[in-house]
Amino acid sequence: MADDTPDLTAGVALDDIPADGLLAGKVGDADVMLARWTDDAGRPQVSALSAACTHRGAQLPTGLRVGDSVVCPFHHACFDLRNGEAVSAPAIGPLGVWPVTVDGDRVTVQAAAEPAPGEPSRVDNDRGVTRVVVVGGGAGGFAAVERLRRVGYTGALALVSAEPNLPLDRPELSKNYLSGGKQVTDLPLLPADWYDEHDVETHLAVTATALDLAERVVSLSDGTELTYDALVLSTGGSPVRPDLPGFDRPDAFLLRTLEDADAIIAASEGKRVVVVGSGFIGLETAAALRQREVDVTVVAPGTVPMLRQLGEDLGRVLRSLHEENGTRFVDGRAAAWDGQALELEDGQRVEADLLVVGLGVEPRTALAQDAGLEVDDGVLVDATFETKVRGVFAVGDIARFPDPLTGRSIRVEHWAQAQRSGALAAVNLLGGQQAITEPPFYWTQQFGKSFRLSGHADSLEHGDADGSAADRQLLVTFREEGRVVAAAGLGRDRDLLKVEDSELRQPAL
Incomplete structure (x- = not known):
C-alpha cells in the first residue's frame, strides 16, 4: 500500500471525502472508493464500493463523478454510487459494496472476505408484458435480455441469434482475440449457465425469416413460430463485400463472427495479408495481425486512416503508430483480387497471399422493412427506441434515433451504443419512459x-x-x-x- 493511500479499515475523516468526488483507498489488498451522497429524505450517506470497473478493470476514481454516478475513464461505463449498479454499458456486473460505518465525523469500512454485489434497480411491468422475443444475439440483443432479467421481468423471454454461439464480446474479435491475447473462453459476455438459470429460451444458428406485426409472430428459419407481447429487433449489420472480381474467392475474408476470426488466424500464419479499408475493422485487423508478426499492407484511398472516425490529427498519429510497428500503407482503390495480388484502379499491384476486407457494415433491415416498419437507412425509432408500432423496438446498428444533443436522426454502428440502446429498450418495453441522454x-x-x-x-x-x-x-x-x-x-x-x-x-x- 502506498504511503498516501488510506487504509479505510482504520477510518478516515468524513471531510476527507470530496462532496462532489471520490476518495480512493484500500481494504486489505482490495482497491475501494468512498462516495458521499444524500438520500431521498435529505440524509447524508456514505458508500464504500470496489474501485475497479467491472468491464476492463480501470480505476474508477480516475474517471469522472457526475451527480451520484461515476463514469469510467476507459470505455465510459457508468455506475450508481449509491448501490454500485452498472447503469450504462459496456459494463454489466455491479461494483462490490463494502459495509461502512459513520460515527460522527469518522468513516470506517469493515473488512470482508468478499464485498456484496450491488443491488439492481427494479422496473414495474406497467404494460403487463408476459412474453418478449429478442431477435439478434449481438450487443443490443444481449443487453436487452440481460437488463430485462436484471430489472425483475419474470415472464417468457426468447433470444434468437443467427450465430451458433451465445453472445460474445464482439470487439475483442478484431482486437485481443485476433492478436492472440485472448482465448475463445474469454469471449462470452456471460457464462452459458446464466441463460439457463435466468430462464432464457435460446434459438441459436437460426434466423428470423418473417415478422407478422398484426398477429405478433416471428417466424424462424427452422420452422419455429414465436409469439410476443414485446419485440426487440437487433439484427445488426452485414459486412460489406464489394462486387469486384475475385472478392468472392475463398482467400478473401470478412471479419464479423468468431468463425471469421478463426478462419483469418488459420489462413494468415506465415503469409502476406492485404487489408482493404482503413476504418475500424481494417486497422484493428492490421494491428492484430502485426502482433502475430504477419506481413500486412493496408490499401485505402487517402493518406490518413480513420479520417471519418477520428479526424485528421488523431488519424495521422494512428498511421505513425502502425508504421512504427511494421504496417505498410498504399493509397489507392481496390479493383480486383486474383489470389496473388490486389490490383488497384491506377494499375498498382500489391502482392499478397490473402485478402481481408474491412469496409464497414450495412444494416440488416430487410426483416423490419418487409414487415412494414418505417425504414430509411435504418429502422426509425423515437428516443426510447420504440418504433411507431407499439411494443416493437429496434436497437443497435439498425436503429435510426434522435441524437440527444442535436435532435437530428442518426444511426451509430458501435458496441457501447448498441448495448445502451438494448438496455433502454428493455426498460421501456415494460412501460418505462427512459430516453437516450448519453452521446454516442x-x-x-x-x-x-x-x-x-x-x-x-x-x-x-x-x-x-x-x-x-x-x-x-x-x-x-x-x-x-x-x-x-x-x-x-x-x-x-x-x-x-x-x-x-x-x-x-x-x-x-
Missing part, C-alpha cells in the same frame, strides 16, 4: 494505445487539437454551427470525460 461513444485499441470518441458529427475531418501528437497526448474537439458536437482523445481520458459531461450531454434543441 466508441473506442479502438491498437498496439496498446486506445483512441476514444464521444458524440456525433457529419464530418470529423477537421477539429481543434489540444496537446502533443508527438507525445501521443491529444484531445480534439469538433464543432458544427459553433457548438461542440464531438470530441476524440488519446491519452486524455479524463479530459474527454469532462468535455462529454459539459458539452455533449445537453438536451436536444
